[in-house]
Amino acid sequence: MAKTSELRKQYEEFLNTLDKQTKKKFLNAMKKLTHAHYNWEDDLRLENALKNQWEKKDTSVSEFSDLNLYFLKEDEPQDELPIPKAATATQETIDEYFMRLALKEAVQAYREDEVPVGAVLVSPDGDVWATAHNTAEHGLHAMAHAETVAMSVAAISLQQKRLWDCTLYVTLEPCAMCAAAMTHMRIKRLVYGASNPKGGAVENGVRFFESSSCNHRPLITKGILCDECGDLLTAFFRSKR
Numbered sequence: 202m203a204k205t206s207e208l209r210k211q212y213e214e215f216l217n218t219l220d221k222q223t224k225k226k227f228l229n230a231m232k233k234l235t236h237a238h239y240n241w242e243d244d245l246r247l248e249n250a251l252k253n254q255w256e257k258k259d260t261s262v263s264e265f266s267d268l269n270l271y272f273l274k275e276d277e278p279q280d281e282l283p284i285p286k287a288a289t290a291t292q293e294t295i296d297e298y299f300m301r302l303a304l305k306e307a308v309q310a311y312r313e314d315e316v317p318v319g320a321v322l323v324s325p326d327g328d329v330w331a332t333a334h335n336t337a338e339h340g341l342h343a344m345a346h347a348e349t350v351a352m353s354v355a356a357i358s359l360q361q362k363r364l365w366d367c368t369l370y371v372t373l374e375p376c377a378m379c380a381a382a383m384t385h386m387r388i389k390r391l392v393y394g395a396s397n398p399k400g401g402a403v404e405n406g407v408r409f410f411e412s413s414s415c416n417h418r419p420l421i422t423k424g425i426l427c428d429e430c431g432d433l434l435t436a437f438f439r440s441k442r
């Protein structure tokens with residue numbers, strides 16, 4: 202089976218052969234069909250299968266519908282994921298597990314035409330207290346980033362002013378607003394996927410947690426499932442070009 206990088210190369214080469222309008226049409230077809238599954242490697246294989254169909258038939262979007270079956274998987278409950286057993290699981294396995302849940306939220310954001318970022322708030326006992334995705338474009342307001350929504354949902358539903366000892370998982374390096382919000386909420390640990398050189402404020406930009414305005418700094422782990430988290434964002438912005 203071809204490697205992800207080879208598939209990606211083939212796919213990019215194929216995109217370059219299309220004129221602007223056809224490319225837009227093709228990417229819209231992709232978007233309808235390929236965004237629902239969080240295993241990005243599978244998505245790339247599917248993109249190539251679709252690409253081959255497209256080349257053969259130069260066909261309309263509806264003729265791809267048989268491939269929709271593939272995406273029925275998306276509606277399977279989240280507990281399909283192997284739940285790490287506390288006694289044997291390493292921290293990395295646990296982090297990957299919760300990051301996959303966050304990634305599922307990011308995929309949901311993608312489907313809603315939002316910048317695909319997802320977050321999961323985990324309690325001190327390892328329970329999921331909230332899952333959320335970015336709704337800044339089509340939600341209530343522009344502050345509705347995945348992290349702030351997840352923290353708000355947990356705090357309001359549990360009637361807790363602060364989220365002591367909780368871990369926040371997010372697919373993208375948080376912005377300055379979300380980093381400051383984590384300090385206010387006293388998040389114990391922040392785990393994120395992809396780095397964000399343009400808008401991030403943890404390892405990039407203002408590096409909020411290292412600044413003198415920060416009076417509570419969470420423990421930070423970065424780079425969990427960073428390729429998958431980043432690829433989803435790349436695909437989103439590519440579809441906007």
Ligand code: ZN
Nearest residue numbers: 346375376379
């Ligand atoms: Zn943010």
